[in-house]
Amino acid sequence: xxLSARPVRLSTTxxxxxxxxxxxxxxxxxxxxxxxxxxxDILADVRSRGDAAVLEYTARFDGLAAGSMAELELTQADFxxxxxxxxxxxxxxxxxxxxxxxSYHEAQKKAGGESWSYRDEDGTLLGQxxxxxxxVGIYVPGGKAAYPSSLIMNAxxxxxxxxxxxxxxxxxxxxxxxxxxxxxxxxxxxxxxxDLVLAAAYVAGVTRAFTIGGAQAVAALAYGxxxxxxxxxxxxxxxxxxxxxKKRVFGTxxxxxxxxxxxxxxxxxxxxxxxxxxxxLFSQAxxxxxxxxxxxxxxxxxxxxxxxxxxxxxxxxxxAAIIAKSLNDxxxxxxxxxxxxxxxxxxxxxxEHLEVSSSEPHxxxxxxxxAGAIFLGAYTSESLGDxxxxxxxxxxxxxxxxxxxxxxxxxxxxxxxxxxxxxxxAQSLGAIAAEMAYGEGLQAHARAAELRLDEVPxxxxxx
Numbered sequence: 001x002x003l004s005a006r007p008v009r010l011s012t013t014x015x016x017x018x019x020x021x022x023x024x025x026x027x028x029x030x031x032x033x034x035x036x037x038x039x040x041d042i043l044a045d046v047r048s049r050g051d052a053a054v055l056e057y058t059a060r061f062d063g064l065a066a067g068s069m070a071e072l073e074l075t076q077a078d079f080x081x082x083x084x085x086x087x088x089x090x091x092x093x094x095x096x097x098x099x100x101x102x103s104y105h106e107a108q109k110k111a112g113g114e115s116w117s118y119r120d121e122d123g124t125l126l127g128q129x130x131x132x133x134x135x136v137g138i139y140v141p142g143g144k145a146a147y148p149s150s151l152i153m154n155a156x157x158x159x160x161x162x163x164x165x166x167x168x169x170x171x172x173x174x175x176x177x178x179x180x181x182x183x184x185x186x187x188x189x190x191x192x193x194x195d196l197v198l199a200a201a202y203v204a205g206v207t208r209a210f211t212i213g214g215a216q217a218v219a220a221l222a223y224g225x226x227x228x229x230x231x232x233x234x235x236x237x238x239x240x241x242x243x244x245x246k247k248r249v250f251g252t253x254x255x256x257x258x259x260x261x262x263x264x265x266x267x268x269x270x271x272x273x274x275x276x277x278x279x280x281l282f283s284q285a286x287x288x289x290x291x292x293x294x295x296x297x298x299x300x301x302x303x304x305x306x307x308x309x310x311x312x313x314x315x316x317x318x319x320a321a322i323i324a325k326s327l328n329d330x331x332x333x334x335x336x337x338x339x340x341x342x343x344x345x346x347x348x349x350x351x352e353h354l355e356v357s358s359s360e361p362h363x364x365x366x367x368x369x370x371a372g373a374i375f376l377g378a379y380t381s382e383s384l385g386d387x388x389x390x391x392x393x394x395x396x397x398x399x400x401x402x403x404x405x406x407x408x409x410x411x412x413x414x415x416x417x418x419x420x421x422x423x424x425x426a427q428s429l430g431a432i433a434a435e436m437a438y439g440e441g442l443q444a445h446a447r448a449a450e451l452r453l454d455e456v457p458x459x460x461x462x463x
Contacts, residue, residue, distance in 0.1 A: 005314050005324040007331030024332050039215045039244040046219035051226050057216040063177030065187040069227035074209040082198035097388040098203045104390030105160040109409045124425035127418040132162030137221035139236035142171040148200035153393050154235050155204035161412035168206045171213025218245035222253045260398035261290035265351035270302035271359040272378040278309035283383050285326035286319040292330040296342040303333045343367035350401040353382045372401045426452040
């Protein structure tokens with residue numbers, strides 16, 4: 001049976017547009033109760049039994065029958081061997097991508113990630129001290145999917161921020177294990193390792209790495225075990241078990257975000273070849289059947305041309321079934337009254353990836369407020385951002401770009417306020433603070449400020 005992909009066709013002039021638009025955008029983020037309970041049990045067990053629990057769950061889910069955690073640790077020699085074994089073109093691509101990502105994040109750090117201070121007219125010093133986290137954990141998916149690009153996007157900004165210890169966890173399940181969709185009857189001493197991921201760890205400077213995954217890996221990083229160091233923050237994508245575990249350990253450690261399905265929104269004026277736009281829609285649809293690809297355009301003929309290209313190109317795609325399911329269930333081709341209206345709708349969606357596929361991208365960019373990343377112009381395909389443009393590809397999804405940002409150097413830093421009050425400053429600030437403190441009924445606060453005044457007044461409210 002031949003596949004077809006027919007994203008819903010909508011028009012902003014239709015009477016029922018708002019209802020259809022809302023229905024197409026809706027995605028339920030409700031969690032599976034069974035998964036939540038299982039994750040809670042795993043976290044508690046790892047917190048209690050440490051390495052022993054991690055070994056047990058790794059054998060049960062990944063089919064890795066290790067006698068000790070030492071057998072699950074990857075070494076720097078493993079990284080170097082994997083890197084040296086790659087074809088030259090792949091080695092060069094990893095290095096080039098890493099250089100560009102590092103260069104961007106170094107500029108990001110210089111722009112907003114440095115300590116600063118100033119002195120006011122009384123000589124009081126005020127400022128902010130920016131320091132890196134000591135140790136972070138990076139979760140890198142393995143098994144069904146392997147993403148060396150994700151490793152680079154997490155490890156490089158951590159390095160640029162000044163993090164000393166970057167601990168990677170990456171599942172390497174045995175074929176036929178539960179993690180690969182099998183029965184779990186198969187066990188082995190070594191799972192399926194991805195050389196590109198190990199080589200990326202070498203290029204990006206991962207400190208230590210363990211072949212563990214799932215909720216048990218998140219627990220090990222959050223609580224620490226005899227072997228796995230406790231980290232300050234956990235970043236990186238994963239499946240429903242990983243996402244649930246990250247939510248539950250937040251507060252014990254920091255996390256980056258809880259990501260939903262991937263999204264792309266193409267804002268087109270009809271000047272870009274329709275084939276390019278169709279393939280850009282495919283680029284997110286191929287991720288996941290729940291991924292969302294939307295086109296906003298004021299040109300109805302162009303929308304029809306994009307649909308023709310979708311029909312023509314779909315049979316050529318190795319992941320055609322996933323693309324078709326995604327586009328049929330969640331895709332949309334929306335005819336707008338104008339580009340201005342398209343920009344307004346884009347802001348309502350707040351997409352993860354936003355392509356401004358226009359001959360005048362800088363005309364429309366000022367109208368765009370909410371997006372994880374904005375790709376300007378016909379030549380700026382979203383896929384370049386995924387791998388090597390430079391900015392981070394870990395982006396907010398499901399409309400959270402309205403209030404959150406891409407992963408960056410700032411995610412691996414913390415800020416401390418600096419205050420050094422001069423004697424002159426203590427006179428003016430002390431009077432203000434004391435007045436407010438007495439108003440709040442906090443006499444000790446007030447008195448601490450007043451004792452530093454040149455003329456100490458009697459304490460108010462004293463018996």
